[in-house]
Amino acid sequence: MKTVEKCGYVAIVGRPNVGKSTLLNDLVGEKVSIVSPKPQTTRNQILGIKTVDNVQAVYIDTPGLHQAEERAMNRYMNRLANSVIMDADVVVFMIEATRWYDDDDAVLQRLEHSKGPVILAINKIDLLKDKSRLLPLISRLSERFKFANVVPMSAKKHENIAELEKVIMGFLPEGPHFFPDEQVTDKDERFQIAELIREKLIQLTEQEIPYSTTVVVDALELEGNLLKISAIIWVEREGQKPIVIGKDGALLKKIGTLARKDIEKLFKKKVFLRLWVKVKNDWTNNDRLLQGLGFE
Ligand SMILES: Nc1nc2c(ncn2[C@@H]2O[C@H](COP(=O)(O)OP(=O)(O)O)[C@@H](O)[C@H]2O)c(=O)[nH]1
Ligand SMILES: [Mg+2]
The missing domain is CATH 3.40.50.300 (P-loop containing nucleotide triphosphate hydrolases)
Structure with missing residues (x-):
């Protein structure tokens, strides 16, 4: 049966x-x-x-x-x-x-x-x-x-x-499974990577920075066992840029190192990660821009 x-x-x-x-x-x-x-x-x-x-x-x-x-x-x-x-x-x-x-x-x-x-x-x-x-x-x-x-x-x-x-x-009600039994999330690699970077950003910054930043992976390439990633950290104002980068780039480097370790663990691959910080004016208050960044 x-x-x-x-x-x-x-x-x-x-x-x-x-x-x-x-x-x-x-x-x-x-x-x-x-x-x-x-x-x-x-x-x-x-x-x-x-x-x-x-x-x-x-x-x-x-x-x-x-x-x-x-x-x-x-x-x-x-x-x-x-x-x-x-x-x-x-x-x-x-x-x-x-x-x-x-x-x-x-x-x-x-x-x-x-x-x-x-x-x-x-x-x-x-x-x-x-x-x-x-x-x-x-x-x-x-x-x-x-x-x-x-x-x-x-x-x-x-x-x-x-x-x-x-x-x-x-x-739970009776019914067929919606997803393959081994799948654990609905999100793709780019999203998961951007989120892990954002987690470090939130953990390592203060005040309004955690809420006024977003992360987008703009390039993702697999070369053998090496995952090459380029990602942009979007900030709201010009003045937030040096805060995220830190003195002599120290904070950005720390964010990158911690995120890289988590990404390596998640995908079981070696990771090369490049981070950029760019300014996007008032993105958290703009419906169209939110859609563009994947918040539908
Ligand atoms: N002491 C304690 N802290 C917890 C527990 N569960 C979550 N936290 C902490 O609560 C904070 C918020 O957790 P998070 O899962 O991000 O909350 P969310 O905003 O509801 O998703 C983090 O610092 C967690 O480590 C718990 O059972 N005990
Ligand atoms: Mg949560």
């Missing part, structure tokens, strides 16, 4: 910085979504695919929902997160065990629009000294929404992830 195939979309939603991308990477076992302590690291919708025997979960890592909508970039990210909540077969609503913000409330309110079951994932329990504090939190939130299940966990410390995965898999 043939076993029944199951497959479905699982939206991971929550405010910025709660740990969504960390969870996605942990679930699929590869760095498909970049991570940093700064909010708004994830800008695009990224799929992480995990197939276990006859069951395929297609996780959707969304840019965090947040309230400030002035910039075209933020509006775009909120729209994305909204439609994902409505369309997913299962929603994982992620919060932090130790904090509650207005942005968490904003996401909670949108859960009413979900068509599938919503699982409450309480992340970062490694930071919670007194675990008994979880109980009042769970009962307070359960009064506000009928969660299908509640799973306290730590994405970073890999605690209770298997339990969360089991719960999710149990809710």
Whole structure:
């Protein structure tokens, strides 16, 4: 007898910085979504695919929902997160065990629009000294929404992830797999490379720089086992250029070295990486330019 195939979309939603991308990477076992302590690291919708025997979960890592909508970039990210909540077969609503913000409330309110079951994932329990504090939190939130299940966990410390995965898999509908069983993400090489560079950029710069830069791979060539890459870091203003480059090019060099190591690890190839810094005026506030850079 043939076993029944199951497959479905699982939206991971929550405010910025709660740990969504960390969870996605942990679930699929590869760095498909970049991570940093700064909010708004994830800008695009990224799929992480995990197939276990006859069951395929297609996780959707969304840019965090947040309230400030002035910039075209933020509006775009909120729209994305909204439609994902409505369309997913299962929603994982992620919060932090130790904090509650207005942005968490904003996401909670949108859960009413979900068509599938919503699982409450309480992340970062490694930071919670007194675990008994979880109980009042769970009962307070359960009064506000009928969660299908509640799973306290730590994405970073890999605690209770298997339990969360089991719960999710149990809710997936019957149906054929959407992707080949060995595939782990929907993004192509250029995107993954640009993201790894952007991760280092975000981690190594301060203030507005992480939010006002984007990265585009403009050349990619494989020569034997050597991957030759040329990428452009776009900044918003002329004055940001020397900041990204650093004294005697030191910062740009560091970004390049760290990114190269991650790219080598991901593709299991030797990498030659050249980085350029260029100015594109006010790209985060320009809808047409965003489209040109692949934010559709
Ligand atoms: N202590 C702790 N930190 C975590 C945990 N999960 C994620 N983080 C950290 O929280 C920050 C934001 O994570 P990220 O996955 O980028 O959040 P996102 O904005 O929701 O995608 C990063 O510095 C992570 O290392 C966790 O379980 N425990
Ligand atoms: Mg993220």
